Structure formats: structure tokens, C-alpha cells
Amino acid sequence: NAGVTQTPKFQVLKTGQSMTLQCAQDMNHEYMSWYRQDPGMGLRLIHYSVGAGITDQGEVPNGYNVSRSTTEDFPLRLLSAAPSQTSVYFCASSYSGGGDTQYFGPGTRLTVL
Amino acid sequence: GIQVEQSPPDLILQEGANSTLRCNFSDSVNNLQWFHQNPWGQLINLFYIPSGTKQNGRLSATTVATERYSLLYISSSQTTDSGVYFCAVRPSGTYKYIFGTGTRLKVLA
Numbered sequence: 001n002a003g004v005t006q007t008p009k010f011q012v013l014k015t016g017q018s019m020t021l022q023c024a025q026d027m028n029h030e031y032m033s034w035y036r037q038d039p040g041m042g043l044r045l046i047h048y049s050v051g052a053g054i055t056d057q058g059e060v061p062n063g064y065n066v067s068r069s070t071t072e073d074f075p076l077r078l079l080s081a082a083p084s085q086t087s088v089y090f091c092a093s094s095y096s097g098g099g100d101t102q103y104f105g106p107g108t109r110l111t112v113l
Numbered sequence: 114g115i116q117v118e119q120s121p122p123d124l125i126l127q128e129g130a131n132s133t134l135r136c137n138f139s140d141s142v143n144n145l146q147w148f149h150q151n152p153w154g155q156l157i158n159l160f161y162i163p164s165g166t167k168q169n170g171r172l173s174a175t176t177v178a179t180e181r182y183s184l185l186y187i188s189s190s191q192t193t194d195s196g197v198y199f200c201a202v203r204p205s206g207t208y209k210y211i212f213g214t215g216t217r218l219k220v221l222a
Binding site for chain 2: 031033035041042043044045048050056058059088090092100101102103104106107
């Protein structure tokens with residue numbers, strides 16, 4: 001199993017540009033989530049999904065969109081990038097959202113100029 | 114919303130020393146996990162421990178959900194233990210995981 005994969009590893013955007021961060025898992029996990037980690041801080045939940053077709057907002061959803069059309073994929077879209085969205089983005093998955101170990105991807109380092 | 118606080122915020126140890134990291138949370142939770150973020154930024158699962166005690170080699174963890182805290186014990190620390198340790202909780206009635214502020218550990222050779 002590849003586990004949780006994220007692409008790209010690094011990205012530089014200009015203010016106002018849009019982009020999609022990709023996340024995929026091959027463990028047949030129902031629960032997937034996106035976090036952002038700012039320097040020296042813990043992770044904050046952006047959006048999560050408890051299964052295909054079901055998404056919900058986390059702590060810091062503004063400026064981000066998600067969709068979950070398949071069990072395997074959970075892309076995160078930045079609609080109009082802002083410097084405040086400069087961060088490291090992590091995707092995670094678990095078998096269910098109820099009570100299972102979360103597994104994290106390697107992260108995407110995003111810089112918005 | 115729930116508050117998750119970790120202590121101490123920073124810790125420096127000599128190789129071979131033992132340490133205890135603490136995670137306090139302000140409301141009832143259904144899930145608690147400990148993670149290690151290594152110096153390269155990778156997040157590694159240590160324990161899924163909503164209650165009780167678990168051990169894995171030199172590491173062990175205890176969660177007392179009724180008193181709203183969890184402890185992570187590191188014995189005979191090694192330089193490879195360096196990094197940031199996070200606890201993450203899932204409050205009862207939600208699917209949202211909330212991370213603590215982390216404990217930054219440095220183990221000196």
C-alpha cells in the first residue's frame with residue numbers, strides 16, 4: 001500500500017491564483033480530512049469527509065473548497081489564494097471517523113506571494 | 114469549543130533520560146491520539162488511546178478520560194526521539210479532530 005499520498009510537495013502561487021491540492025489513499029478508508037499547519041503551531045482542521053459524497057467544515061474552512069466523489073480521493077481547492085494561506089497542508093485518512101487511527105500524508109508546502 | 118493544552122511546551126533532555134508529556138482537554142472526547150512530528154515534518158502515529166494504558170517499546174501512554182488528560186511517557190530517550198509531540202482529540206458528538214499546541218522535544222547526545 002502507498003498509504004496517503006499528496007501532490008505536489010511544494011507550490012508557489014501568486015495572490016489571486018487558484019489551485020487544487022491532491023490527496024489520495026489506497027486503504028479503503030471512509031474518513032478523510034485536510035489540515036493546515038502554520039509555523040510553530042499545531043494542526044487546524046480545514047474540511048473533512050466521512051464518506052464519498054459527504055463533506056463538512058472544520059475549524060478554518062474559509063477560502064477552501066472540497067469534494068469527495070470517490071472513496072480514494074479528497075482534493076482541496078484554493079479558490080483565490082491569499083498570503084494568509086501560506087502554510088503546510090496535510091491530508092489524513094482513517095477507516096472511520098468514529099474511532100480509528102489517523103494516517104497522514106507527507107504534506108504540501110504552499111507559499112502565496 | 115474544546116481546548117487542548119499540552120505541557121511542557123519545550124523540553125531538552127540528555128540521551129538516556131525519561132520524560133512525561135501531558136495533554137489536558139476541556140471537554141469529553143471519544144478519541145485521542147498521540148503523534149510524533151519528526152524534524153522533516155512527517156507525522157507518525159504513536160498511540161490511539163481514548164482510555165486506558167498502552168505500551169510500545171520505550172513509549173507508553175495513559176488516558177484518564179473522566180479526568181480529561183492523557184500522558185505520554187518516553188523512557189531512555191534517544192536523539193531520534195527529537196521533534197514535536199502532538200495529542201489530538203475528537204470531542205464527543207463530532208467528527209472533528211482538534212490538535213494540541215505540541216511539546217517540542219530535543220534530545221542531546
